[in-house]
Amino acid sequence: MTTATEDVRTELTVRLSRDVDAAFPELVSSYQQAVYTTVLRLSGRQVDAADLAAEAFLRAYQALRRYPPERVRQLKLRPWLITIALNLWRNQVRTATRRPAHVSLDSSPEPPAGSGGPEEHLRRRELRTTVAGLLAQLPETQRLAVVLRHVVGLAYSEIATILHCPEGTAKSHVSRGLQHLRALTTDTDLQEELS
16 A cells, blocks of 8 residues: 555656656655755755755756666665765865864754744754754764754665665664764763753
C-alpha cells in the first residue's frame, strides 16, 4: 500500500521520464530545502551550501537528460539528490584539504512570533550554536547520519541508500552519532534532548 506522498513522488518520476524540462522545476521546488539543509549542516556556510545545492541540481538535470526513461522512473529522488550533493560536498572538502571547523545552524528558521520571549529565543540560538560545534567534532559518517535523520528528517531506508549501507548500519551510525554527541557535552539539558 502506498501513501499519497509516495504516489506524488512516483508521478514526478514518471513526468521526469517523459519530459525532464517540463517536470524539473517541480523537482527543484520539492527537494531544494532538503538538499540545501543537508549541505548547510555539513559545510557550515550558507554561501557554500547555496553553491553546492545549485550545483547538485545542475548535475541532476544533466544526469536526467542522459538517463533512459526506465532508469528515471526507478529513481528514489530524495536520496539520489542528497547523494549528489553529498558527493559534491566531499569533493569540495577534499579540494580545500580542510575539514569544516564549524557547522552553523544560525540559518535555521526562526521560531514563529509568540513562541516564547527573547530569553527563549536566545536559549534556542545558543543551543543551535552548541550543537553545531558538537556536530563538527563527529566523524563524517556519524555526522551525516545524524543530520540526515534529525535535521533533514529522512527515513532510515533513505539514509541507508545515501550512505550505501544496510538499514541497520544506518541506524547504528545515527545511534552512535547521538551517543558521541552526548559524550561530548557536559550540559545535562542537552544530553537529555539528545537521548
